[in-house]
Amino acid sequence: MDDDTIITGPLYASRKKVYPQATHGTFRNIKWALLVLTLGVYYLMPFLRWDRGPFLPNQAVLIDMPHRRFYFFFIQIWPQEVYYFTGLLIIAAMTLFLMNAVAGRVWCGYLCWQTVWTDLFYAVERWVEGDRRERMIKDKKGLTFRRVYELGLKHFLWLMIAWWTGGAFVLYFADAPTLVKQLLTFQAPGNAYIWIGILTFTTYMFAGHMREQTCIYICPWPRIQAAMTDEWALNVSYESTRGEPRMSTKKAAAARAKGLPAGDCIDCHQCVAVCPTGVDIRDGSQLGCIQCGLCIDACDIVMKEIGRPPRLIAYDTDINIARRPQGLPPIYKPIRARTMIYPAMIAAVGGLMVWKLATRSDLGVDVLHDRNPMSIPMSDGGVRNGYTIRLLNKQANDRHVRLSVSGAPGLQLKIVDAPSPTEATVPPDSTLELRVMVVAPADEVPQASTNVTFTAQDENGKATATAKDHFFPNG
Structure with missing residues (x-):
């Protein structure tokens, strides 16, 4: 902008109150x-x-x-x-x-x-x-x-x-x-x-x-x-090749009688009156148009009253808007890459969720290894590792759960401060946190860090949950 340019008037348009008119259709x-x-x-x-x-x-x-x-x-x-x-x-x-x-x-x-x-x-x-x-x-x-x-x-x-x-x-x-x-x-x-x-x-x-x-x-x-969006998407559009030039019904009839061009649009502004955002769809695609179709209903009512075909305003594509001035017939392409990819992704994610819901267990187990120290040597030469285990019961009743550990020979599991060394009762619809010790006997201590699997199984054996962690021979 040149230094000599003078700006007059407001830099923005003040809000013009919108009065949407009722319509039907x-x-x-x-x-x-x-x-x-x-x-x-x-x-x-x-x-x-x-x-x-x-x-x-x-x-x-x-x-x-x-x-x-x-x-x-x-x-x-x-x-x-x-x-x-x-x-x-x-x-x-x-x-x-x-x-x-x-x-x-x-x-x-x-x-x-x-x-x-x-x-x-x-x-x-x-x-x-x-x-x-x-x-x-x-x-x-x-x-x-x-x-x-x-x-x-x-x-x-x-x-x-x-x-x-x-x-x-x-x-x-x-x-x-x-x-x-x-x-x-x-x-x-x-x-x-x-x-x-x-x-x-x-x-x-x-x-x-x-x-x-x-x-x-x-x-x-x-x-x-x-x-x-793309040129194949349907949007509320005004058919300018049919609607222009705008004139009253009488003038349009007289023009047609003389063989002169006459549009179907009578400039009644009903499309603007019913728009909830105050948009004039005849000016083309605009940010304010929410594609609600009320202007289509309003225009169809007017077209019926003046004896002209409906859908002067209709859902249409940019492709067809460009083809009509050339006298080409409308074409539609509802099946294309994006209309196939999106449903495929919806089906894939939805199917995965349904599968996960159908196969999920109502019993869960999570394991957290003690960090300091990682392992504790025992006086008899064995090694002990400590864990915090959280059992999850999704049923609406008490659940008796048996814990076991596998992954290395001779491992012994014991729940700390519990009536049973390997069993616990989980309250309904809740979790239970347990302190657990796993001991490797002196003659069966692993030479290196070993993967172990904790298994939780309910008393009737119908539900099983597992969680993996490590057993460390030295900390």
Whole structure:
């Protein structure tokens, strides 16, 4: 920039309030269905029951922080099994990438939490204040007694939704009916009230006030997906070759009668009016477009009214947008490298997790060798090594477990300060830490460090767990 250049005016555009208009049609119905489904699952899931037997919680989905467990219906995840969460994160990421490869930001338009809750808040706003035109007129007129009442009612309902959103979240961390009773009688833990307050505030601000600003300025996904998409992905697009030049219905009819070009777009701005981010899709692909398809529904209604074919705005690919001016027919390529790789990765990770769940044992053992000293010589010439062994019992009943060691001849195992030298009782759904000594007799002390295997077996022999470590002849 030259030194003589003078900048006048603001360096940024101030926010222009968006007043989305209600519409109906295929994509609006899909959004309503997904809104009811996703919010229904979120709000009601903590109250579902699942009988796991005595001594275990009967909440279907529970994150039990005090006991460090995650329960999901018949699945129980322990802290040692954090790799399942890693697998779920990989599957979630690959699913998001697959959705992007198929239809751009379709996640943003239909399933993102910001979209779902903002849709719900918009529905409340329309119910209290009216549709787009009414809200715009009321905002221009300023405050009246009725306007204050409407605003107060709207924000009260928003806060109630936000409050229940925060409340539903904490119910996943404790028995839901019990915690609800404690919350209502002000006997719940302080952390519950703190997190409900935080989530109430964030939901109210993001869904009620920040709205499209979250999608445009805060969320990183629009920038990421723009770099990941390709020319074959379906995106909401305006068919300019058919829509241009824009003119009224009468002018278009007159132009067609004279053999002059006339577009189907009558410049009614309905596509802009219904957009939750205020985007004019006729200007092409934009960062603010969340691919929700509401502009398609709005445009189809107008096309039906003026007797023109639907889908002037539709899901289309960049390839077809470039082919139409050349008079070439549209082509689609749903099966390509990325739409095959992502499902393959989802299937591979999902299959591995299912296999691991199906074959995992409900008995576990971990071994930690003493570090100082590594070994202790005995008066009779033998050598002793010390270990800390942790037994894991995933069943809902007491479990009698027998310990043994193998890997070198003559090794003798003894549990320190226990009634039995080789047996222990592990409480239900818990771990038991034991001090164990392994002794090599004088005539059978290994000449070098030797791999040994500790085996834990329950009393009926149905479950066995092993762990490997080393036996050191000298420390």
